[in-house]
Amino acid sequence: MDKQLIVIACPGHSNGEFLAWLLNHSPDCPQPSNTQWTMYTGFLGTHYRAEDSATLDRFQPLGSLYRKFDRPGPPEFKCDLNKLETFTKAWKNLKTDQTDLCIYVNCMNSQEIIDSKIVDLVGRPYWDMPNYTHRHFHSVMEFDPGSTETPGTNQETYDEIAAQLVKQHVSQVRDIQSTNYDFIVWQSKIFDIFEVMKVFDICRLTKPHSNYMLKAIQDYHKINEPTHEYCTRLNSSNWDSLIQKYCKVRNIPDDFQVPHL
Numbered sequence: 001m002d003k004q005l006i007v008i009a010c011p012g013h014s015n016g017e018f019l020a021w022l023l024n025h026s027p028d029c030p031q032p033s034n035t036q037w038t039m040y041t042g043f044l045g046t047h048y049r050a051e052d053s054a055t056l057d058r059f060q061p062l063g064s065l066y067r068k069f070d071r072p073g074p075p076e077f078k079c080d081l082n083k084l085e086t087f088t089k090a091w092k093n094l095k096t097d098q099t100d101l102c103i104y105v106n107c108m109n110s111q112e113i114i115d116s117k118i119v120d121l122v123g124r125p126y127w128d129m130p131n132y133t134h135r136h137f138h139s140v141m142e143f144d145p146g147s148t149e150t151p152g153t154n155q156e157t158y159d160e161i162a163a164q165l166v167k168q169h170v171s172q173v174r175d176i177q178s179t180n181y182d183f184i185v186w187q188s189k190i191f192d193i194f195e196v197m198k199v200f201d202i203c204r205l206t207k208p209h210s211n212y213m214l215k216a217i218q219d220y221h222k223i224n225e226p227t228h229e230y231c232t233r234l235n236s237s238n239w240d241s242l243i244q245k246y247c248k249v250r251n252i253p254d255d256f257q258v259p260h261l
Contacts, residue, residue: 021050136231
């Protein structure tokens with residue numbers, strides 16, 4: 001039985017876990033948990049993030065192998081390709097009823113994973129912050145004081161949080177423009193079920209029922225509704241006003257051209 005491994009490869013707080021969780025809803029994949037979450041808690045509230053290892057722990061040794069390369073540390077934050085290859089071989093040799101699996105790898109060497117041809121497909125999410133209506137997803141994760149290498153004071157100003165959103169957008173666009181991903185999933189279109197179904201086709205996955213998938217997406221967003229006033233403001237703010245705050249906080253000239261896809 002031919003088996004496929006799809007990797008979502010990008011830096012953290014990019015919604016990569018969500019995308020892997022979403023694709024694993026295909027009947028071809030081990031079904032993801034809809035009750036087990038990783039919680040990011042800070043002064044902006046709590047973000048319930050898809051638990052990327054919950055599925056793999058049901059298929060040992062995949063869970064233990066995954067943790068060896070999933071979140072590489074400083075200074076380079078690079079996925080160990082040898083360990084990824086070991087995981088890939090373990091998955092493809094494992095006797096399962098499923099033929100496909102999608103995992104998230106938190107790393108900064110996506111192009112190396114693509115060039116290695118160890119896995120079948122490599123993609124990533126794109127927040128599309130100018131048009132995204134749930135910008136707070138990133139902010140609640142980013143400003144959880146325990147989730148980054150350099151924890152903040154947990155008392156950041158609205159302007160600082162807004163500036164971080166634009167910084168994230170710039171980083172994502174530059175990464176996508178310089179990396180040959182097999183597919184990109186725009187988070188701003190995540191409620192367009194027709195667009196979502198196209199992603200399953202791109203990944204050569206059997207599509208789940210559209211109503212089932214839409215409800216799973218809606219439920220995920222419902223448990224992550226904004227609770228802090230800053231989050232509500234971020235979601236409703238005009239994009240140009242956030243760029244202005246980015247320039248102000250980072251002392252960048254007002255005529256700075258923010259890149260777009």
